[in-house]
Amino acid sequence: MKRLFYLVDRMDSVEAISEDLHQEGITDWRFHILSRDEAGLFTRKLHSASxxxxxxxxxxxxxxxxxxxLFALAFIATAQWTQxxxxxxxxxxxxxxxxxxxxxFLAGFGGIGAENYRIRRFHDAIENGEHLVMVDVRKKDEQRMKELMAQRHPEARLQRETSSFNNPFVEEDGKPHLF
Known part of the structure; x- marks a missing residue:
C-alpha cells in the first residue's frame, strides 16, 4: 500500500475530502488527518490521526x-557455549x-515522545494551521486517487508518497540508519 500526503489550508476542504473519500469507498481506517485543531476534527466527526x-x-x-x-541471542549463545x-x-x-x-517496551518510551519520521517534515506547516491528510491506497488505485484529488480538490497539495508500512531502519531522508 502507498500513503499519499496532502496539505490543505482550510478545515472545510478537509471535510469535503473526507466525504469524497467515503464516497469512493475509502474507510476511516485508510485515511488520517493531522491538525493542530483537534477540536475542529472532533466537532466535524473527521478521522484524526492516531x-x-x-x-x-x-x-x-x-x-x-x-x-x-539480538542481545538475547548473544546472551543465550554465550550461556550455552560456556554452559x-x-x-x-x-x-x-x-x-x-x-x-x-x-x-x-523500553524503546517504546523513546518512540512515544518522538514525532513520526514521516510527518516530521510537515511539523511547521501543521503548527501554522494547515491540515495534513494521509490517504492509504493500493498501488493499483494510486493514480486514480491522485486524479480524483486533483480534479475535485485542487487546493489539496500532494506533498509526498511513501509506503504505508513502517521501516524501522529508515529515517526521514530515506536513508537507512540502524540505531
Whole structure:
C-alpha cells in the first residue's frame, strides 16, 4: 500500500475530502488527518490521526524488539557455549521472548515522545494551521486517487508518497540508519 500526503489550508476542504473519500469507498481506517485543531476534527466527526500515526512508537518498538532479540541471542549463545546455566529449552525460549518484549517496551518510551519520521517534515506547516491528510491506497488505485484529488480538490497539495508500512531502519531522508 502507498500513503499519499496532502496539505490543505482550510478545515472545510478537509471535510469535503473526507466525504469524497467515503464516497469512493475509502474507510476511516485508510485515511488520517493531522491538525493542530483537534477540536475542529472532533466537532466535524473527521478521522484524526492516531497515536501510531503521530508518534514514532511503532518504529521505536520494532527497533527495540530487534535489539532485544539480538542481545538475547548473544546472551543465550554465550550461556550455552560456556554452559554457565543449566536450563530447559522452554526456559531459554521464555528468556528470549522476555528480552525481546523488554527491548520493545523500553524503546517504546523513546518512540512515544518522538514525532513520526514521516510527518516530521510537515511539523511547521501543521503548527501554522494547515491540515495534513494521509490517504492509504493500493498501488493499483494510486493514480486514480491522485486524479480524483486533483480534479475535485485542487487546493489539496500532494506533498509526498511513501509506503504505508513502517521501516524501522529508515529515517526521514530515506536513508537507512540502524540505531
Amino acid at each position: 497515536l501510531f500515526d503521530r508518534t514514532d512508537l511503532p518504529r521505536y518498538t520494532e527497533r527495540g524488539a530487534l535489539a532485544g532479540g 554457565a546455566f543449566a536450563m530447559p529449552t522452554v526456559a531459554w525460549i521464555a528468556l528470549f521472548l522476555f528480552m525481546v518484549a523488554a527491548g520493545a
